[in-house]
Amino acid sequence: MKERGIIFNSEMVRAILDGRKTQTRRVMKVQPVLNGNWWEAYGAAWGKENKSVPVVPCHSLANNCPYGQVGDRLWVRETWQGPLVDSEKAYDLFKDPAPYQKVENCVYKADGGHAPEYIDFDDKFRQGWRPSIHMPRWASRVTLEITDVRVERLQEASDDDFKAEGYPLERELTGGSTDPFCWFRHLWNSISKPECNFESNPWVWVIEFKRV
Structure with missing residues (x-):
């Protein structure tokens, strides 16, 4: 078992703590290339029609996943401050x-x-937060265990997947559509680079997890 740090913004940390978020999608830095009837990446290949591919142990995709494999753990990096004492x-x-x-x-x-x-x-005298990127392991309060890994096109996610990304409670929705698809599309576009927006439909790592 290996441990790795992973950054979440404050909204997603709240969703994890509430038990609403059990999945995260991260853009593959090396995007699969279509070669004839096959998608190819990291020495792996799958059929042109396959939009979702499981990442199994000892497979080249698994060996190149920056977030780990099933059973590995992720410690959450979030915006914080400390240590603070009297x-x-x-x-x-x-x-x-x-x-x-x-x-x-x-x-x-x-x-x-x-x-x-x-x-x-x-x-x-100071006032303010420290950015998540600078959080050391000892300051992390949330540890996640990976339960599933796959690669897929971003738009292949279902409504259940969108909800597992941290769909807010009804009372927390402020304006706009309450549709999980619209909520996730807005969330994705608000934090992703323009070239990796929802409409570009990039290949992503899909990491499912449980809190431990």
Whole structure:
């Protein structure tokens, strides 16, 4: 079993914590190329009509999946701040931060609070969040176990798949359509690069997971 970090924005972290998100789709950096009647990528090939392909252990696709294989784990990187301690512990923190590098000494943007205020190591007053890309393993509060991996065209997802991507609760929908397809298309286009938007229908890694 291997562990890898994976970034989610605050909206998706909330969906994971709520149990609404059990899938994630990520664009394949190497897009399959159509060669006659076969799609080809990473030394693997599948029929032109196949829009979804399981990624099985020891297969070349599995060996090249950047997110791992079934049974591997993903630790979630999210927007955060920490470690934060009370003023009477500040000196000890600055002297040796290691004992305070724990989840309970962190705050997370996904929880909906205001950006924290704190004194930094240079004794300067600060306010703000640290970006998810800089989150170390010790600060991650969410670990996921991969239960299935496949590659497929983005538009092949079903309504059930769209909902498993973190479809919001009815009370959280604000304006626009409540249709899962429209919701996911808007979500995808809001976070993807223009050349990989929903309409371009890229091949994606589909990672299904459960929280552990």
